[in-house]
Amino acid sequence: MRFFDPDTGEVRFPGGLCLRGGIAAEQIDPNLRSLPGEDTVFCLPHLAVEGGVLAPVCVLGGSGLASLRLTAVSVNGRQQTPGERQRAFLFGLFGLKDPCPDTQQPVRIKATFGYLTLYTDPVSGQAGALVEYNPG
Secondary structure (H helix, E strand, O other), rough: OOOOOOOOEEEEOOOOOOEEEOOHHHHOOOOOOOOOOOOOEOOHHHHOOOOEEEEEEEEOOEEEEEEEEEEEEEOOOOOOOOOOHHHHHHHHHOOOOOOOOOOOEEEEEEEEEEEEEEEOOOOOOOOEEEEEEEOO
């Protein structure tokens, strides 16, 4: 199973959860509801993927899932993983090669579904990814 589809922006987790732009809160979790006219932000439980664990944060707008932020919680079973390893783990999940592993500059890619940004927080050193979907 491929974790990320670069054409659609779809993110698939083991266990069947599939996130893509525009899906409603209820499709992510039957107990979730988005607020009409408001952006709704919620955290999903940590989810294991091949090689590590991610903390997903979803933002829903008027047309459903607008963006998905993924933070590396652990890599290869280790909680205290340096940012460089977290970053390499995330680039690997998305099937990309890091163009600037030494400087750890953010990498933003424009795609048909919207944007994919991989970054390292300059203060905490925590690596993450942001998938932004075009409004539908």
